[in-house]
Amino acid sequence: MKSSQLTTHNSRLKLSEFIIEKLILWSGIASIIFVILIFVFLLKEGASLFRTESTIHFISGKFWYPISTPPRFGILALLMGSLWVTLGAVLISVPLGLGSAIFIGEILPRGLRDYFKSGVELLAAIPSVVLGFVGLVTLVPFVKYLFNLRSGLTVLSGSIMLAFMAMPTIVSIIEDALNAVPKNYREGSLALGATRWQTIYRVVIPAASPGILAGVMLGVGRVIGETMAVMMLTGNAAILPKSFFDPARTMTATIAAEMGEAVQGSSHYSALFAIGIVLFLITFLVNLVADFFLHRRKL
Amino acid sequence: MKKIGAFLMSLLIAGSTIEAAQNRIQIKGSDTMVNLAQAWAEAFMAAHPDVALAVTGGGSGTGIASLINGTCDLAESSRSMKAEEIEQAKKKGRDPKEFVVALDALTVVVHPSNPVRQLTIEQLSDIFTGKITNWKSMGGPDHPIVALSRERNSGTHVYFLENVVRKGNEKGPEEYDPGILMMPSSQAIAEEVSKNPDAIGYFGLGYLTSQEKAIAVAKTPAGPFIEPTLETASKGIYPIARSLFFYTPGEPKGNVKAFIDFALSPQGQKIVQEMDFVPLK
Numbered sequence: 001m002k003s004s005q006l007t008t009h010n011s012r013l014k015l016s017e018f019i020i021e022k023l024i025l026w027s028g029i030a031s032i033i034f035v036i037l038i039f040v041f042l043l044k045e046g047a048s049l050f051r052t053e054s055t056i057h058f059i060s061g062k063f064w065y066p067i068s069t070p071p072r073f074g075i076l077a078l079l080m081g082s083l084w085v086t087l088g089a090v091l092i093s094v095p096l097g098l099g100s101a102i103f104i105g106e107i108l109p110r111g112l113r114d115y116f117k118s119g120v121e122l123l124a125a126i127p128s129v130v131l132g133f134v135g136l137v138t139l140v141p142f143v144k145y146l147f148n149l150r151s152g153l154t155v156l157s158g159s160i161m162l163a164f165m166a167m168p169t170i171v172s173i174i175e176d177a178l179n180a181v182p183k184n185y186r187e188g189s190l191a192l193g194a195t196r197w198q199t200i201y202r203v204v205i206p207a208a209s210p211g212i213l214a215g216v217m218l219g220v221g222r223v224i225g226e227t228m229a230v231m232m233l234t235g236n237a238a239i240l241p242k243s244f245f246d247p248a249r250t251m252t253a254t255i256a257a258e259m260g261e262a263v264q265g266s267s268h269y270s271a272l273f274a275i276g277i278v279l280f281l282i283t284f285l286v287n288l289v290a291d292f293f294l295h296r297r298k299l
Numbered sequence: 300m301k302k303i304g305a306f307l308m309s310l311l312i313a314g315s316t317i318e319a320a321q322n323r324i325q326i327k328g329s330d331t332m333v334n335l336a337q338a339w340a341e342a343f344m345a346a347h348p349d350v351a352l353a354v355t356g357g358g359s360g361t362g363i364a365s366l367i368n369g370t371c372d373l374a375e376s377s378r379s380m381k382a383e384e385i386e387q388a389k390k391k392g393r394d395p396k397e398f399v400v401a402l403d404a405l406t407v408v409v410h411p412s413n414p415v416r417q418l419t420i421e422q423l424s425d426i427f428t429g430k431i432t433n434w435k436s437m438g439g440p441d442h443p444i445v446a447l448s449r450e451r452n453s454g455t456h457v458y459f460l461e462n463v464v465r466k467g468n469e470k471g472p473e474e475y476d477p478g479i480l481m482m483p484s485s486q487a488i489a490e491e492v493s494k495n496p497d498a499i500g501y502f503g504l505g506y507l508t509s510q511e512k513a514i515a516v517a518k519t520p521a522g523p524f525i526e527p528t529l530e531t532a533s534k535g536i537y538p539i540a541r542s543l544f545f546y547t548p549g550e551p552k553g554n555v556k557a558f559i560d561f562a563l564s565p566q567g568q569k570i571v572q573e574m575d576f577v578p579l580k
Contacts, residue, residue, distance in 0.1 A: 064477075066451065067360075068474065150445050151491070152495075153491070235481070236450065257483060261363070261451070263387055
């Protein structure tokens with residue numbers, strides 16, 4: 001009797017464990033499948049453009065006139081617009097982010113760290129369109145005045161706001177990376193007579209550098225995919241920017257501004273999906289690099 | 300018993316959904332017209348509490364594309380549909396019907412402090428194609444011109460392209476200069492022009508406030524230079540006045556037809572005037 005009850009109990013336990021294992025497995029597989037399906041969809045919708053347009057002309061063409069007759073689909077200006085805004089955002093957010101992470105992880109009394117980290121992460125809670133609107137009303141006139149520009153709708157305005165949007169990602173990951181450095185590294189350095197600052201920048205930062213680079217790359221991915229804020233702040237001029245004070249048009253803003261009016265199946269529709277493919281590939285590469293650095297940390 | 304109850308409940312929900320769908324009208328399109336359509340919708344819903352109208356903007360191109368794609372009941376547009384668009388719609392089984400519901404004076408605006416007060420169509424074309432880049436050419440200060448345009452999904456963008464940039468030659472070779480700043484909405488143009496003394500932009504008359512100054516426009520250098528007003532547009536003497544349209548995916552029926560009739564009624568046209576557009580006579 002006891003033996004048969006035990007057997008029944010074991011059977012039920014094994015069955016439920018089996019089910020749970022399969023659920024977890026399929027959840028993981030589903031995530032991968034969704035990403036693959038997204039890419040296949042992008043490819044299917046975007047690739048039809050290249051039956052009539054050459055890939056080289058698409059990527060290197062300087063003019064984006066999608067509603068002209070005949071239409072001209074050249075995304076070089078959009079690509080450079082996205083890269084300039086991203087570059088600007090990185091130049092602003094990485095020093096600030098690294099400094100913030102060092103302060104939170106190494107300088108602050110331990111009891112306060114969680115509060116500060118939560119504060120930085122709250123920046124991620126501000127909706128993109130709100131940042132864009134605030135930037136349009138306050139930052140754009142300020143940039144025009146400060147640098148005596150013809151218009152404040154520039155790469156710089158977009159970059160500043162995007163830097164704020166990238167900060168939570170960068171600070172959070174870099175701070176985690178600093179935390180992951182074994183305590184005895186610090187103790188060894190201090191024991192040898194190094195100052196606290198010397199310990200931080202000669203020992204802790206080099207040891208955490210893979211994580212720092214990963215944080216930067218994920219911040220880059222966040223910035224390059226940003227849409228509403230850049231649409232509102234950069235002036236959307238499809239030119240090759242020559243400086244941070246020029247207006248620019250990003251790939252993301254182009255998709256957002258024009259997808260609503262593109263009729264399904266039209267060449268304009270395909271062209272916007274083709275831009276989506278380019279964006280997907282760029283962010284995929286960026287995340288791949290970030291992942292590489294994250295895993296290199298284990299060596 | 301539980302199953303029967305659930306089944307009846309789902310029937311009830313499905314029934315409500317069918318009932319609700321028949322009383323809901325989705326309107327999409329022109330940023331110029333979105334405020335006007337919203338005002339019409341509110342007045343119409345006050346008189347017909349059982350009908351729900353959803354009004355969104357997104358641009359005339361978006362409205363027309365939604366009509367073709369079958370995702371709206373009524374498209375608003377500040378430009379007429381192209382032959383190619385009508386063809387696309389028919390291929391998808393829709394037969395677009397056009398209704399002129401109001402008139403608009405397309406207003407060119409500059410900062411109130413800008414001394415330039417009038418421009419010809421030719422001059423406007425040269426500004427927006429990048430041939431003229433400094434205000435000095437037209438009696439203004441020695442400053443670079445900051446030209447602002449609507450985005451491509453806008454009917455105002457297309458109308459201005461065909462009637463001003465291309466000087467009335469719809470298929471002409473002229474294009475907006477790539478360096479033109481493209482603004483997502485008429486409100487964004489108003490915002491920038493009100494703060495930037497070097498800016499010039501365009502939008503529907505309904506967006507004009509005391510923060511911007513309207514430019515008088517003429518077809519020839521000899522004039523006459525006409526200010527955009529209710530009166531000049533109504534009399535047809537303003538050179539870049541235009542019709543505002545509703546499009547339906549077929550002959551309108553039921554609530555959609557009632558709404559269009561309301562918009563065209565004296566009460567609806569009074570709302571047009573209140574919103575600073577030009578009522579039909």
